[in-house]
Amino acid sequence: MTAIDEDALEVRPSAVxxxxxxxxxxxxxxxxxxxxxxxxxxxGALAAIVVIAWVIWAGLDQAGSTLDAEDKGSTxxxxxxxxxxYQVSMPVGQTASCALQVQNEAHGIVGWxxxxxxxxxxxxxxxxxxVLSSERGVTGLIYRCWLT
Numbered sequence: 001m002t003a004i005d006e007d008a009l010e011v012r013p014s015a016v017x018x019x020x021x022x023x024x025x026x027x028x029x030x031x032x033x034x035x036x037x038x039x040x041x042x043x044g045a046l047a048a049i050v051v052i053a054w055v056i057w058a059g060l061d062q063a064g065s066t067l068d069a070e071d072k073g074s075t076x077x078x079x080x081x082x083x084x085x086y087q088v089s090m091p092v093g094q095t096a097s098c099a100l101q102v103q104n105e106a107h108g109i110v111g112w113x114x115x116x117x118x119x120x121x122x123x124x125x126x127x128x129x130x131v132l133s134s135e136r137g138v139t140g141l142i143y144r145c146w147l148t
Contacts, residue, residue, distance in 0.1 A: 067096055067147050072126065074140030082131050084140035088117050089124040090147065098145040100129060102137035110134045117145070 023029055072085040082102045090096055095118060102111030111133030117125075131140055 066090070067094075067145055069098060069142045069145040071142050076137060077130065079136045080133055082111060082133060082137045082140040083128055084131060084142070085126065085128045086142050087124060087126045088145060090117070092121060092123060093119050095119050095148045096145050097148050099143040100131050100140060101143045102131050102133040102140050104133075104135055105138050110137055111140075112143075116148070 020029075066089075068089040070087045070089075072087055074085065075083040077083050084100050084102075086098070086100075088096060088098065095116065098115050098117055100113050100115060101109050104110045111131045113129065113131040115127075115129050117127065
């Protein structure tokens with residue numbers, strides 16, 4: 001038996017540079033690398049612009065006057081009347097309007113009223129208003145409020 005030289009079996013990486021044809025075949029050309037870098041740079045810049053625009057928009061949206069309305073409860077007075085209690089939080093000295101609604105058992109709107117909320121010296125104020133309905137209601141709710 002002959003002895004096998006183990007150093008001869010060792011696989012060593014080639015120090016020969018990759019040929020231009022082989023690099024082109026596998027998409028590793030300098031032009032493609034530059035193009036890829038440009039695409040990544042443009043995509044990153046666009047993503048940054050979108051994020052910055054969103055932050056500015058969200059920040060400016062909060063700068064306006066805010067209004068918050070919350071239902072506190074309703075009382076069925078009779079078959080045609082519902083008393084709705086609610087709380088409105090808005091800037092001091094500002095006026096608003098609120099649309100109140102009465103709903104029946106099928107959640108259909110059977111009564112509707114728009115009330116004016118006067119300016120106040122407090123940020124949060126509570127109100128109770130009655131709304132007439134066309135049939136027996138089961139609940140009264142705030143539909144929407146807006147600054148006037």
